[in-house]
């Protein structure tokens with residue numbers, strides 16, 4: 001008869017002392033701490049358990065022990081896999097860095113027929129020569145775009161209202177496709193438009209060239225129209241009609257919408273979400289108001305602080321969770337981005353939540369006037385008079401000069417979250433990012449003081465809330481995982 | 486339950502003659518019969534293809550002995566009468582033993598490649614033996630060319646199939662050449678693949694439908710090593726899987742759910758997603774009460790109804806992580822409704838049964854039913870769906 005050995009024969013030697021792996025911890029609430037490893041895996045432990053763990057006093061029989069080991073917070077004699085698994089995961093997360101810039105934003109016109117008070121950049125002008133990108137500039141930008149090593153290239157047309165310079169869009173799309181016959185990248189186009197001036201001809205062109213549409217929708221009619229004045233006071237009506245028209249022409253999934261949060265939005269998060277649900281969007285990105293351009297000048301930004309925005313955000317998030325519980329599948333996209341970092345081995349590559357910062361190396365802006373900026377926010381900052389993140393000019397500078405510019409490398413290096421005060425010790429750092437443009441706008445340097453940083457405060461609150469929600473309820477965790485992936 | 490082995494009478498066959506794999510044919514086929522491996526299956530009315538071998542059943546024995554007095558005759562007990570065209574049996578003249586190796590109509594056919602293994606799993610259904618059984622590999626090499634190119638699925642099991650070394654690669658090359666479109670699934674503990682060169686060589690075989698199913702029982706190395714009764718097994722198995730994925734091989738992770746594993750399912754799912762993200766399939770299996778399981782019932786058996794929450798959570802988690810996940814060998818009435826769509830009818834047809842409670846069950850067609858061996862221990866929660 002075969003004899004089987006008891007479980008105790010397979011335990012590590014009693015005198016084996018476990019080693020602490022590199023990890024960070026931050027308080028989640030009064031009793032619990034969040035621990036993260038280098039690959040961004042987290043565990044929540046009561047304070048006392050954490051204390052005995054770091055003192056090498058946690059017994060193998062404690063339920064947390066096995067979890068700490070399988071997530072590589074500790075190494076012991078039972079396995080020699082930990083370091084290899086961990087390094088593989090860190091490499092996977094960092095993988096996208098080697099691809100370099102994939103999102104290329106072209107500002108084809110600064111002109112707009114809207115006059116939104118919070119808009120950072122647009123102009124009400126008929127003067128094409130002053131505010132439209134020229135063909136020569138576009139050609140130079142394209143040449144730079146295809147020098148990026150990224151296997152995937154996304155060209156996003158922005159404005160002002162980019163459709164006011166549609167002939168240039170057509171030109172760029174055709175030229176890019178031509179160049180790509182040799183370059184062989186995975187090439188994609190997006191037009192960011194308010195859809196007010198969209199026509200059947202434009203949509204037909206989009207259909208032929210598989211161009212995605214990203215439009216603006218701030219919420220129900222009253223809110224949207226108040227946010228977005230235009231002659232006729234019908235921005236909302238035009239946007240909704242445009243969404244339907246574009247979906248018919250291009251397919252439902254090829255049309256997405258972005259909202260801008262203003263002071264007036266803060267009390268209406270449910271109706272804003274209802275608007276997105278009734279228009280059959282799969283989710284919403286509840287955005288913070290940016291601290292740039294007119295938003296600051298017109299005191300919109302100062303009109304409410306991060307806490308009020310967080311109330312708005314969490315009310316929206318709870319409402320969305322209720323929708324899901326009631327059988328309406330719907331996502332909040334900012335949470336989804338963070339959850340991808342928390343719950344999956346993948347890095348979503350969202351420019352504002354990356355460290356090293358995504359400016360320039362993940363996304364870059366070619367402005368109408370041939371200047372190149374490190375990000376969309378960087379050009380808005382420039383409109384306020386601060387050209388810190390101006391990287392060069394498509395007519396005057398080479399690819400190496402632009403992407404090797406000190407104006408790009410210095411902020412990326414100095415703001416690297418792994419080495420800046422507070423972030424380097426923060427358990428949430430694997431989920432977070434460094435936003436040197438934001439901190440330049442609000443603090444005057446690339447790093448900022450995180451205790452006073454709206455960026456830090458906002459994100460840390462969201463990280464904690466998402467983790468707390470998952471800890472309290474398995475169903476929410478499962479829902480979040482489905483958002484993440 | 487079909488009986489797959491037994492004893493036969495024979496005529497005109499020396500006791501010292503070698504074991505033979507025989508493919509049964511009921512009518513003359515175009516190419517000339519293979520003298521060593523093709524056998525005429527006689528059921529009373531002759532359309533003799535002129536084979537050297539004839540196989541028949543006891544009821545036709547008298548007629549057959551007269552008609553085929555010059556042939557090698559094997560007479561099977563009548564319970565083998567399910568056999569038909571294209572099936573393959575092994576006849577061992579010394580013991581007059583018969584074993585069915587391949588059934589054309591079966592939902593799955595498995596070949597045992599060796600009984601040797603470097604694990605001693607608590608719930609092993611094929612308890613390992615440390616013997617020289619290289620003849621098994623040779624036999625498989627003989628049989629593969631006899632199988633129809635349309636064979637829907639072949640499994641290769643053990644023991645631990647990779648332990649046979651060169652023969653392992655030869656068999657896979659043979660399958661590549663003779664059964665290029667048949668999915669071939671190998672059940673291995675994965676440890677041999679810890680050697681990257683072995684994994685590379687495996688992948689270089691170049692069979693397009695090759696996959697390997699590897700068990701992991703826990704994210705905790707101590708628990709896994711205990712269940713498979715081998716220290717250091719966890720590390721080697723995980724390294725094996727990492728190597729297989731690095732060379733681009735298709736890998737299924739199999740988890741048998743029982744008393745030692747059910748409460749670690751959540752951590753295991755998380756471990757798989759975070760560390761072995763690119764595995765092709767994760768399957769959760771029910772316990773088959775055979776082999777070592779019978780000796781270890783106290784350590785293994787629990788009513789599947791009592792782990793349905795843990796199983797549900799693990800399945801939902803992996804599904805949300807977009808990992809292809811399935812539940813095998815589980816009765817639908819013991820699973821949470823929300824994971825019925827992941828349940829596959831997987832019990833081999835020859836050992837699949839239902840019980841009285843199943844009469845009139847509305848979900849019976851979609852339910853895997855039971856292993857024939859399940860009467861040794863069965864859930865108290867079998868309830869027909871109305």
Ligand code: SF4
Nearest residue numbers: 423426429432456460
């Ligand atoms: S910004 Fe704040 S939340 Fe983010 S890593 Fe730094 S300290 Fe942590």
Ligand code: SF4
Nearest residue numbers: 816818843846852869
């Ligand atoms: S009653 Fe029988 S057939 Fe129905 S689900 Fe249960 S085991 Fe399956």
